[in-house]
Amino acid sequence: MEQLPKWADLIVVPLVGLILAFSLSMLMVFATGHDPMDALSLMVKGALGSTYGWGYTLYYATNFIFTGLAVAVAFHASLFNIGGEGQAAIGGLGVALVCLFIPWPHWTIALVAATAAAGLFGALWALIPAYLQAKRGSHIVITTIMFNFIAASLLNYVLVNKLRPKGSMDPATAKFPEPAHLPSLGDMLNAVGIPFAKGTPANVTLVVALVACIFVYYLIWRTRLGYQLRAFGKSQPAAVYAGINPVKITIITMMISGALAGLMAINNVMGEAERLILGSVEGAGFIGIAVALMGRSHPLGILFAALLFGALYQGGAELGLWTSIPRELVIVIQALVILFTGALDNMVRSMVAKVLVRPKRAEA
Amino acid sequence: MTIMQKFLGAAATMALSAGAALADPAIIFDLGGKFDKSFNEAAYNGATRWAEETGGKFAEVELQSDAQREQALRRFAEAGSNPIVMAGFAFGNALGEVAGDYPDTSFVIIDMVVDAPNVRSVVFNEHEGSYLVGYMAAQTSKTNTVGFIGGMDIPLIRKFACGYAQGAKAANPDTKVLSNMTGTTGAAWNDPVKGGELTRAQISQGADVVYAAAGGTGLGVLQTAADEGILSIGVDSNQNYLHPGKVLTSMLKRVDNAVYNAMKDGPGLETGFNVMGLANEGVGYSLDENNADLISDDLKATVDAVAAKIISGDITVHDYMSDESCPSLTF
Numbered sequence: 001m002e003q004l005p006k007w008a009d010l011i012v013v014p015l016v017g018l019i020l021a022f023s024l025s026m027l028m029v030f031a032t033g034h035d036p037m038d039a040l041s042l043m044v045k046g047a048l049g050s051t052y053g054w055g056y057t058l059y060y061a062t063n064f065i066f067t068g069l070a071v072a073v074a075f076h077a078s079l080f081n082i083g084g085e086g087q088a089a090i091g092g093l094g095v096a097l098v099c100l101f102i103p104w105p106h107w108t109i110a111l112v113a114a115t116a117a118a119g120l121f122g123a124l125w126a127l128i129p130a131y132l133q134a135k136r137g138s139h140i141v142i143t144t145i146m147f148n149f150i151a152a153s154l155l156n157y158v159l160v161n162k163l164r165p166k167g168s169m170d171p172a173t174a175k176f177p178e179p180a181h182l183p184s185l186g187d188m189l190n191a192v193g194i195p196f197a198k199g200t201p202a203n204v205t206l207v208v209a210l211v212a213c214i215f216v217y218y219l220i221w222r223t224r225l226g227y228q229l230r231a232f233g234k235s236q237p238a239a240v241y242a243g244i245n246p247v248k249i250t251i252i253t254m255m256i257s258g259a260l261a262g263l264m265a266i267n268n269v270m271g272e273a274e275r276l277i278l279g280s281v282e283g284a285g286f287i288g289i290a291v292a293l294m295g296r297s298h299p300l301g302i303l304f305a306a307l308l309f310g311a312l313y314q315g316g317a318e319l320g321l322w323t324s325i326p327r328e329l330v331i332v333i334q335a336l337v338i339l340f341t342g343a344l345d346n347m348v349r350s351m352v353a354k355v356l357v358r359p360k361r362a363e364a
Numbered sequence: 365m366t367i368m369q370k371f372l373g374a375a376a377t378m379a380l381s382a383g384a385a386l387a388d389p390a391i392i393f394d395l396g397g398k399f400d401k402s403f404n405e406a407a408y409n410g411a412t413r414w415a416e417e418t419g420g421k422f423a424e425v426e427l428q429s430d431a432q433r434e435q436a437l438r439r440f441a442e443a444g445s446n447p448i449v450m451a452g453f454a455f456g457n458a459l460g461e462v463a464g465d466y467p468d469t470s471f472v473i474i475d476m477v478v479d480a481p482n483v484r485s486v487v488f489n490e491h492e493g494s495y496l497v498g499y500m501a502a503q504t505s506k507t508n509t510v511g512f513i514g515g516m517d518i519p520l521i522r523k524f525a526c527g528y529a530q531g532a533k534a535a536n537p538d539t540k541v542l543s544n545m546t547g548t549t550g551a552a553w554n555d556p557v558k559g560g561e562l563t564r565a566q567i568s569q570g571a572d573v574v575y576a577a578a579g580g581t582g583l584g585v586l587q588t589a590a591d592e593g594i595l596s597i598g599v600d601s602n603q604n605y606l607h608p609g610k611v612l613t614s615m616l617k618r619v620d621n622a623v624y625n626a627m628k629d630g631p632g633l634e635t636g637f638n639v640m641g642l643a644n645e646g647v648g649y650s651l652d653e654n655n656a657d658l659i660s661d662d663l664k665a666t667v668d669a670v671a672a673k674i675i676s677g678d679i680t681v682h683d684y685m686s687d688e689s690c691p692s693l694t695f
Contacts, residue, residue, distance in 0.1 A: 056435065160517070160548045167688060169453045169476075169518040171549065199438060199465075201431055272431055275457075278549060282429045317432055320425045321439050327397065327426040 004349065008356055010301065014294055014341055017348045018308075021340040025333040034325055046318025047311035055186060055200020056317070060284075061310030062202065062267045065209040067288025068306055069216050070261035072297035074140075076220055077253040078233040083129060083144030084261040085285030086151030087122040091262025092269040093155060094121030096163065096173050096276035099180040110180045114266050115208065122262015123255040125151060130254030134247040140254070148285070159278050172277040182271045203271035212260060213299035219256070229253055261285060293342040305341075312337060389414075389627045390423040390445035392436050394452040396553065397426050402579040402600055403619060407451035407474065410623030422627065433458035441466040446631040447484075449623055450474070453520070459483065470633050472626040474619060475520065477637065486622045486638045490520070491527030492674050493615045493647030494575070495681045497597050498531025499670055500649065501573040502539040503663055504595060504612060509540045511571035513562050513585050515578035516552040517545035517695075519685050524577040524599075524615075526690035527681055533692045534670075534679075541693055542566045546581050556584025563588040563596075573597065573612060586611060595658070604654040612658050614650040621646065643675045 004013070026036035047057045067084040074081035081087075094117035104110035129143035156171065163173040185202040189195070220226040232239040232249045240246055264284060269276050287309055294308075295301030316330040340348065391411050398408040411422055423445050425436050433455055440448050441462070447470040450459065456476040463471055463480040470482050477485040501510040510532050514521040529541040544562045546552040559581035563574055574589055575597040576582030582599055583606070589596035590607035598604065598614030622640060626633060640646020649667070651659060673679040684690050 056431075059431065156549050167519060167685070169520055170457075175457075199434070268431075277430060280430070313429075317428065317435060320428065320432075321423075321436060324424075327428060330428070 004353055004356065008352060009349075010296060012352050012356070013345065013349050014305075016352055017340040017345065018337065020348065021333075021336040024340075025336050028329060028332060028336075029325065032325065032329060034323060039319060039323065039325060042318055042322060043312075043315030046322075047315035050197065051186075051195065052197035052200055053314055053318075055184075055197050055202045056314040057307065057310040058185065058202035058206055059200065059267070059272065059310070060313040061306040062206045062209045063264050063284040064287050064291045064306035064309050065302060066212065066264035066267070067261050067284050068291030068295060068302040069212055069288075069299065070257045070259075071288045071292035072295070072299075072302060073216060073220070073229075073260060074253055074257040075292060075297045076226075076233050077229045077249060078236075079133070079250065079253055079257070080141050081126070081144055081254065081257045081261075082141055082289065083126060083147050083258070083285070084264075084288045085281050085283070086144070086148035087125045087258040087261035088264040088268075088281045088285050089148075089151045089155055090125040091118035091122040091265035092276050092280050093158065094118050094262065095265045095269045096176075099176040099270060100163070100173060103177065104179045106179060107182055111182060111204065111208075111266065111270075114180075114270050115263060118262045118265045119259035120262070122265075123259040125262070126254045126258025127251065130251045130258075133254070134250040152279075155276075156278060159276065163276070170277065173275045176270065176274045180270065181274055182266075184271075201272040203267065205267040205271045208263065208266065210303075212263065213303055216260070217299045225252070261288070287338075290338040290342045293345065308337075309334075387444055387446050387631055388421050388423060389630075390425075390440040390448045391623065392433075392440070392448070392450045392455070393424065393426045394450075394454055395427050395430075395550070396579075398424070400554075400580060401583070402553070404451055406601055406617075406619035407449070407623045410620030411449070411627060413620065414624050414627040418628075420627070434462055437462045437471075438465075441469045446470055447472055447626055447629070447633055449626050451619065451623070452476075470631055470635060472622075472633070474622050482635055484626065484633060484635045484638050486626075486640060488617050488619075488622075488646050489639060489641035489681075489683075490524050490577075490615075490617060490647060491530075491681045491683050492642045493617065493649065494524045494527030494577075495531035495534070495674065495679075496642075496649050496667055496671055497575060497613055497615045498528035498533075498541075499535045500531075500613060500659070500663060500667055501528070501575060501595075501597060502532035502535035503666070504658070505536075505539065505571075505573050507570045507572045508536065508538055509542065509570040509572065511542040511563070511566035511569075511574035512544070513559060513566070513574055513576045513578055513582070514543070514545040515547075515581050516550065517548050519688065521545065521577055522690065522695060523684040524575075525695075526684040526693055528575055529690065529693035530681055531670075540570070542569055542571055543693055543695065545695075546578055553579035553581060555581045556587070559584030560588035564592070567592055567594060575599070575615070577615070598650075602650040602652065604650055604652055608654040609657060611655060613655055616648045616650055618646055618648075641675075642671055 029036045029039045047053050070084050095114045098114050098117040132138040132143050133140040159171040165174045182203045186196045186198040228244045291305040295305040312334050319325050319330050393404045396404050398404050449472045451474050453476040459478045463483050472484045474486045512525045512528050525543050532539045532541050546558050563585045572594045576585035577599045586596045590610040595612040597612050600617045603614045604611045
């Protein structure tokens, strides 16, 4: 295929995909008898038009940054980690245990401990599929998917039988004690004089997510491990010939990936719900795959892709609240964006290439 | 530029229509969605009945994620919706957080108790209704074995089972009560195949009447019972029509009435603890042309006498949720 200039690859291709997805979505909205312009403006305004909207958009985006980074790190080593869902769920278990059973004096210390626990639990959950891939050749896609189900069943058992307060009907833990509550973005910005809507779930974890972006950038492009990881991803035989241990690199990469997915739990479990509920991940692990694909496995790209998906989630919620557009159609819109920016990426790329590359040749 | 103008125009229309929604009631459906043929749908039916009778309008939303519970509550409250009705115990936590921030808005929560001055907590005496159908099951059973199939294993469903077992034992102390739960997660509400398997298992143990308190899973129970030639008992709504002549009766839980009453009472509704029992027709059993042949006049007279005794207090049905134990059934 024609080589596209980098700016076109990074900006034009996703943008065209997005426009296609939205055009098709608006047609669907129109076909169900609603006003597409109304729906579009409601989604955009609802997600980005107020600090309230941003409070939710950034909350969802924080989740997607973590799971997107998790998929991206593994992807650089040619490992397809589909297990973000389970790793984030188990990370949530780590957060819940740390927050429930240790009395923390202040949220800062609790945050550090919960971050460590979330990362550790997520990493350990990724360790078993990683070991099976490295030592036994069991394909990582299959094992990580299966571990999602095992994680769901495990959480189910723990929540229903061990952590549920007596008499409660929700399969969920008790509320975390007050010192383990994280400050929301609204509280933090209001404290320094920037007005921001209160009662929105975006919280200090966003900062942790941004730090994670920088960490991943340095890890992949500025460290020896990152070099080994990318070399292993490009060509395994060449990497082995160069003296890179494939077992070690597979296991370390997957553990970093699992830890990143696990970190998502400090946002949704500790920051938002302040207790561990069943099914707390809500598909963010899978959205992370689309985010990583759209963001070209680069932290900056992932940041923007996560924001886009965050806005889609929040915009979709506003559609549900103020119109009679059915919930299923909102999911269709979200799915179309994933389809066009992720799965049909090559179709869009060849279209863009036809427009951009050929005329240049004619000139030459 | 023109697109921008269209945006602004649309936004203005939106703001206007939001203004028009002032003081209309709102209803929030849980993650299961409003057409679940069970609990949420009953709530939806109550709301539409109110809308049809009064010509009023109500705002509604089906949630997609847990974080949206509080969001939907706050957004509706800020837009002026009043009262705001929510169907399901899972809203308890979110409502506890939100209720205090909107003291002028009335909230109604079904199946859960939230202690706040502007909240009406509607709970049902499912154990009383279950006692009646348990009584009927034991009277009808020829094998002296009756079955119970629950959805998700939560205290609320054990409350159904416990009432049922007490009723069955009261009708005939020798009755054997079999009890199974479909699962421990939300998926247990919608697994008709497993419902059917559990029914077959109970039939092989001798059951000839099974009571399903399992949402969508119950449809599989009723189907299998009809296929295998035994009787079943429906739940929540009147499910007698699903298999005419093969459903003994249905334990009615009038969630629709709770929603309808809340919307009819309007913004200044009476808050506090609202118990819907046999006395105020919150629970009961169904009798229509589909099961008329199954229920003899004798049986009907006996059951109505039992119901009257429960209402008068001569019979007390033990509520599982009061102490998490059941005298007639072990889980």
